Amino acid sequence: MNAPIASSEVESARCPECRAVVAVPGEVIITEIVDCDGCAAELEVVAVGPVMLTLAPEVEEDWGE
Numbered sequence: 001m002n003a004p005i006a007s008s009e010v011e012s013a014r015c016p017e018c019r020a021v022v023a024v025p026g027e028v029i030i031t032e033i034v035d036c037d038g039c040a041a042e043l044e045v046v047a048v049g050p051v052m053l054t055l056a057p058e059v060e061e062d063w064g065e
Helices: none
Strands: 010-014 021-025 033-035 042-047 052-055
Touching: 010 052
Parallel strands: none
Antiparallel strands: 010 021, 033 042, 042 052
């Protein structure tokens, strides 16, 4: 009988873009960026315990301003 994976090792959440399951390390922190293997979207961790993901904001150029 296999032991369940401890929540501190790996958690999972759904990609908000393609709904694929994304494996997230248990030690992840809010604002960390993870990649979806299904659609290659960059996702931002917005909550932990349980992990919640949203599309990461696009980095905008400031053009020296």
